Amino acid sequence: MAVAAAVSYFKPSPFTGCFSFRLGKSQAQHFNGSPQTSRVYALFWRSKKHVEPQEVNLSLGDFTLTPSDADDVSVRKSEPAKISLSLISSLSDVSSNDWDACALDATGPARSNPFLSHGFLSSLEEAGCAVKETGWMPRHIIAKDEKDNVLAVVPLYLKSHSYGEFVFDHSWADAYYSYGSRYYPKFQCCVPFTPVTGPRILLRDSSYKDQIFDIIVSTLKGLAAKLQVSSVHITFSSEDEWRSLKEKGFLPRIGMQYHWRNRNYKSFDEFLMDMKQSKRKNIRQERKKISSQNLKMKRLRGDEIKAKHWDYFYTFYRNTTDNKWGTPYLTREFFQCMASNMGDKVLLVVAEEGDELVAGALNLIGGDTIYGRLWGCHPRAYYPSLHFEACYYQAIEAAIELNLSTVEAGAQGEHKIQRGYLPVTTYSSHYLLDEGFRKAIEDFVLREATQVEVVMKLIRDSGPFKEGIEFA
Numbered sequence: 001m002a003v004a005a006a007v008s009y010f011k012p013s014p015f016t017g018c019f020s021f022r023l024g025k026s027q028a029q030h031f032n033g034s035p036q037t038s039r040v041y042a043l044f045w046r047s048k049k050h051v052e053p054q055e056v057n058l059s060l061g062d063f064t065l066t067p068s069d070a071d072d073v074s075v076r077k078s079e080p081a082k083i084s085l086s087l088i089s090s091l092s093d094v095s096s097n098d099w100d101a102c103a104l105d106a107t108g109p110a111r112s113n114p115f116l117s118h119g120f121l122s123s124l125e126e127a128g129c130a131v132k133e134t135g136w137m138p139r140h141i142i143a144k145d146e147k148d149n150v151l152a153v154v155p156l157y158l159k160s161h162s163y164g165e166f167v168f169d170h171s172w173a174d175a176y177y178s179y180g181s182r183y184y185p186k187f188q189c190c191v192p193f194t195p196v197t198g199p200r201i202l203l204r205d206s207s208y209k210d211q212i213f214d215i216i217v218s219t220l221k222g223l224a225a226k227l228q229v230s231s232v233h234i235t236f237s238s239e240d241e242w243r244s245l246k247e248k249g250f251l252p253r254i255g256m257q258y259h260w261r262n263r264n265y266k267s268f269d270e271f272l273m274d275m276k277q278s279k280r281k282n283i284r285q286e287r288k289k290i291s292s293q294n295l296k297m298k299r300l301r302g303d304e305i306k307a308k309h310w311d312y313f314y315t316f317y318r319n320t321t322d323n324k325w326g327t328p329y330l331t332r333e334f335f336q337c338m339a340s341n342m343g344d345k346v347l348l349v350v351a352e353e354g355d356e357l358v359a360g361a362l363n364l365i366g367g368d369t370i371y372g373r374l375w376g377c378h379p380r381a382y383y384p385s386l387h388f389e390a391c392y393y394q395a396i397e398a399a400i401e402l403n404l405s406t407v408e409a410g411a412q413g414e415h416k417i418q419r420g421y422l423p424v425t426t427y428s429s430h431y432l433l434d435e436g437f438r439k440a441i442e443d444f445v446l447r448e449a450t451q452v453e454v455v456m457k458l459i460r461d462s463g464p465f466k467e468g469i470e471f472a
Contacts, residue, residue, distance in 0.1 A: 060085035060141070060223065063215050065208045082146055083212060085219055087139050087156075091122035094142055098150035102202040112367035113198040115191045119341030120364075121155055127334035130192040134329075135160040139187070141219070143212055152203045152212050156220075158229070159188045164329050166195035166411045167235045167255060167428045172441060176230065181434065187224055189234040193329045194373055195257065195411040197426055199238045217248050221431060235428040242427035250429035251438065253445045254452055258421035260392075260407040261471040265400050268393070271420065279418050279464040286385040287393060293383055296352045297390070299398055301365075302344035309348060310335045312357040316376025330374075335362075349394045351377075351386055358383065361390040363398070369406040370399050392419050418464050422471065423456040 062084045088094060096118035103116040114120055124130035125138060132138075136157045143152035162170050165188060173183035189200045201216055203209040224232050234245060246252045265271045272280045290297065300309065314332045321328040339346050347363040347370065359377035363370050372395050375387060395407045409421055417423075430445075432438040 058087045058089075060087060060219050065211050067207075083143050083151060083215070085141060085143050085216065088142055089138055091118055091125055091138070091140065094118070094140070094150065094153065096122070099153050099202075102150060102153045102204055105205045106199040106202040107367070110367050111369070113196070113369075114342060114345045114364040114366050115194060115196040115371065116155070116198055116202065117342070120338060121191070123334055123338040123341055124192055127331045127337050129330055129334050130157065135163070136188075136192055137185075141216060143216065150204070151206065152201065152209075152216060154189060154201050154216060154220075155191065157188045157190070157192065158185050158227075160184045163327075164193040165190060165233075165235060167233070167253065169233070169430075172437070175440070176434075176437065181230070181437070183230045185227075185229050187220065187229055187232040189220075189232070190236060195236055195426070196371055196408065197236045197238070197257070199241055200234050200236075201241060213244065214248075217245065221249070224431065224433060230433060232431040233428065234430075237427050237429060239425075239427050242429055245429035245431075250431045251442050251445055252449075253428045253430060254449050255426040255428065256423045256452055256456055257411060257426050258409055258413060258416040259424045260396055260399070260409070260421045262399055262403075262405050263469075263471070268397050268400060271396060271400065274465050274469050275420065276464055276466055279420075283393070283419060286388050289385040290351075290389050293386075294353060295358070295383060295386065297394060298350050298352065299394060300348045300350060301346065305339055305346060305348050307336065309350065309357070309360070310339065312350075313348065313360040313362065313376065316360050316378065317374055318376070319379040320374070320376040347398060349390050351383070351390055359386055359390055361394065363395055365402070365404070368404055369408055370395050370402075370404055372407060372409045388415075388419060392416065392421065396420065417459060420464060422463060423459050425452075425456070 062082055064082050091099070099118040104112055107113050107116065121130075128134070130136040130138065136159060139156045139158045141152070141154035141156055142150060144150055161184065162168070162173060176183035201213055203212055220232050234241070234250070237245070242252055263274065272283060275283070310332070314335060317330065318328055342364065345365050347365055349361040349363065350357050351359040358381060360375070361372065362374040363372050365371075372391055375391050377383065377386065392409060395409070399405075399407050407421070409416055430441070432441060
């Protein structure tokens with residue numbers, strides 16, 4: 001059995017552990033009425049057979065909004081009394097202005113998130129990355145008032161696998177299948193292929209936004225039951241959303257990323273002075289290796305990035321995917337389309353050796369954050385410390401230069417710690433329709449959370465910064 005193979009081959013990770021569960025009668029009927037006990041380790045990468053998602057009715061219904069006692073008469077007259085919810089199968093079915101207005105209100109202008117923008121998400125669809133053929137069937141939710149104004153949007157996908165998500169549930173799928181149940185398709189509310197944090201239910205500011213949030217969550221749960229999908233997953237959400245979803249029956253799950261924080265530094269050297277002496281020395285030595293290898297670093301934005309840069313970078317990206325994952329999620333067309341849509345929000349760090357580009361790191365710039373995403377280098381060469389320079393130190397320099405508060409460097413990577421990136425909590429929420437599996441997975445995520453919190457404390461207590469250096 002798949003689960004047995006996982007138990008015999010994988011060792012438990014301090015970040016995932018394992019979960020044991022006893023299923024009730026409904027699941028036990030698959031095994032002659034005898035309840036089964038199994039132990040499943042997390043991080044299981046093998047997918048099961050493809051299940052074709054079924055088509056859905058694009059109208060999700062009309063809903064009446066109830067003014068609270070605090071709402072005055074002028075507010076009641078100026079804001080909608082009813083909303084309608086519907087599904088769209090493409091970002092092209094909603095205007096970029098309407099989508100982005102919801103995203104901007106959800107984050108606030110000071111913390112705008114480029115990954116939530118229509119330009120980024122539509123690029124994934126237009127370039128054939130997040131589409132039905134790749135197992136990402138767009139089923140975005142749109143809420144409109146009686147005058148057809150868009151009041152909320154939700155990036156949602158009906159998925160036939162668990163790849164490209166970074167919150168690992170492969171072992172959950174294997175557990176379902178080992179008991180004769182089906183895990184796919186499932187609903188995934190996220191930014192495809194990137195573990196970027198931020199709100200997921202994107203609401204316009206109004207006195208009704210809490211009601212609209214509740215309606216959308218209830219509709220999501222009802223839609224999952226109607227279509228008989230196994231689950232709804234809302235990953236890398238804001239903490240506020242995570243807490244609200246917990247109250248509505250979603251299982252709360254936490255994870256960990258490494259972020260760099262700007263303490264109003266005026267220069268990279270000023271940042272280094274906050275580091276312990278050994279860490280500061282190591283970073284300086286790593287940075288010296290770049291010039292000693294005759295490499296030149298450049299940071300390019302917007303129109304400075306030409307088609308030739310994307311040609312090189314796609315080669316670098318494919319080198320990384322071929323060596324690490326084997327399957328590239330993104331196409332060459334995506335990078336050109338995304339750059340055209342995002343403009344100056346795109347920051348491409350490149351390394352040159354003479355006249356040739358030999359490495360690159362892709363970043364997006366938000367209201368207060370640089371988001372480091374992809375990295376790659378020339379397949380026929382190795383440059384010591386270039387990965388650290390291109391991905392981490394150049395991003396820090398750019399954040400200081402642009403007076404941005406944070407660098408999000410993506411998922412995983414304990415090597416980031418000694419380079420000034422500290423652990424932060426990430427939040428995900430999971431709604432599973434099967435009560436037996438929900439209880440088993442609830443036990444698992446509780447134990448997993450305890451492990452994550454212990455590891456984060458250990459890292460912070462032995463971090464790279466001098467004693468007394470504190471971060472908000």
